[in-house]
Amino acid sequence: MAYRSPATGGASGQSGAFGASGVSGQSGVSAASGVSGQSGVSAVSGVSGPSGADGSRSVSSRLLALLDVFTAAQPELTLSEISRLADVPLSTAHRLLGELTAWGALERGPDGKYRIGLKLWELGSLAPRGLPLRDVALPLMEDLYEATHENVQLSVREGPAVVFVERISGRGAVPTLTRVGGRFAIHATGGGLVLLAHAPPEIQEQVLAEPLQTFTRYTIDSPVRLRRVLAEVRLRGYALSDRQVTEDAFTVAAPIYGHGDEVVAALSLVVNHQGAEPAHLVPLVLSTARSISRLLGAPNSQHSEDARHLRT
Amino acid sequence: MAYRSPATGGASGQSGAFGASGVSGQSGVSAASGVSGQSGVSAVSGVSGPSGADGSRSVSSRLLALLDVFTAAQPELTLSEISRLADVPLSTAHRLLGELTAWGALERGPDGKYRIGLKLWELGSLAPRGLPLRDVALPLMEDLYEATHENVQLSVREGPAVVFVERISGRGAVPTLTRVGGRFAIHATGGGLVLLAHAPPEIQEQVLAEPLQTFTRYTIDSPVRLRRVLAEVRLRGYALSDRQVTEDAFTVAAPIYGHGDEVVAALSLVVNHQGAEPAHLVPLVLSTARSISRLLGAPNSQHSEDARHLRT
DNA sequence: GGGACGCTTCCACTGACCAGAAGGGCGGCT
DNA sequence: AGCCGCCCTTCTGGTCAGTGGAAGCGTCCC
Incomplete structure (x- = not known):
């Protein structure tokens, strides 16, 4: 039987959120090797929740x-x-x-x-939130890329983290820490803010209750500020992230809606923060995101009838 | 040396028709009607009933x-x-x-x-032959796409089939039957011919021994012809596939080499067969494939010895 | 040449898995 | 409305397949 004490050696649990490998600072908790439904990263002490606690x-x-x-x-x-x-x-x-x-x-x-x-x-490529989503979005992402030659990213939310599903980045674009198939802290990235702003309340509270990992001095680190930013994102319909992940990246992100007008993904454009012109970039990202939503069948994104023939 | 590679040994298993296994009964059978071999390349046994077998x-x-x-x-x-x-x-x-x-x-x-x-x-995105390969190849594929605005595809071989790992296709490009993450008959597609030409002999014999599924009247259907084509591909260093999958597609494909100068993938460009100019396209595909090989560390693709430091 | 490390195989024991059956909810059909 | 069929979920005891300690062997590193 398992005579080895399960908990103590924190090293045992590996899985968890493997963020950017190079990122300094304290690791992202991880743990949660168990099978319980909630990938409760938060399960810090708290309720016993004995079910499946160990091994x-x-x-x-x-x-x-x-x-x-x-x-x-x-x-x-x-x-x-x-x-x-x-x-x-x-x-x-x-x-x-x-x-x-x-x-x-x-x-x-x-x-x-x-x-x-x-x-x-x-x-894995059959995951509805993976490749199928990507297949719909990629052509339009290509267009956005050709227009800007910057980083174009597509991300979805998985529990309290953001997962990058697709990414186009030219050689001249700003370097980013993200990787397709990789996770990241949701409160830092532009796409993450969009996804979090439209996430169920319990997810938001979960994120707000935990310490917010910082990457630069601009990273949102207080729950109060995060709450305000999220409200702003909902109000304006897009998110801005200025040097919150790396010192030179500026991100514009917009939500992508699915069948039921729920937010299923986020589209983000990452540019160099120097010379970034939000007034110019925001409409680009918003319109591309809206086009993708329309292809996904989001009711509110259907224009009148002129969009009919755009369907493949 | 080291440990034996169990690769081809008993891999037979149930490579189970992954494609369109029309299990739904009903009338869905129509799709497979004309196809003799179906996609079940290996499953020769005609045991239809649930009797026995069952691994x-x-x-x-x-x-x-x-x-x-x-x-x-x-x-x-x-x-x-x-x-x-x-x-x-x-x-x-x-x-x-x-x-x-x-x-x-x-x-x-x-x-x-x-x-x-x-x-x-x-x-799944951690599969070395999946995303990591893709990450290296994608920027160069982008370049090829921007230069041609045609279908650019990246494929690898899995047993006796070809699997498409990445694909860029503009809206104006020729429609293709392939899907990222999907399999296809190896003898029909351009990339498949390249991969098969450089596959181990036992794989080649396996493909040659089975009936060759046809898609158009141009599809290679005789082992003799296939053998000749494969020799030609090895000799010239690239493959051409003229309307062998669909009636209007013309494909140019070239091998991509890995660390040990073994063929690890194939790059293919699919254009409309009308107006296709192989003399123009072949150098484009070859040079792009060679660039990818170089990034992967293929010795023979390094220009001179000054490329040593490019190794990761 | 010795030792450490890693992979593979073997075999007796045991507790985890399998398979039926029963209960309850939903939607379609007459 | 009422009936019926389909589907999902839960439960329990018997059995067998999975478990893991230990030994054999090859390779690599000191």
């Missing part, structure tokens, strides 16, 4: 734990590394990894290391 | 079987649909799906249907 038990959770150890920083691992990180006995890990490999979820390189297999990538 | 034994295989029922044609399924398709008892499916959902591999929509979750998409 992976069932086969499936072990299987998933094995997959969970793969991160952007460590995309290739050996058997024993996986066994240690996932806290699964070596022989069990060996067998399960063998099954995963046979199925194609994992692949083994010439060096014997395990890596995520293409089959899993194919499967 | 689902271990828990993990059932878990994976549950995931395997999601296809591009059916990205959202109910519990009982999944149970039927995966041939897993209802209660078992219910429990396993619950665990998958708790972990984030699946999500449930407001209608209760299951769909692939964003977490799985994030995980």
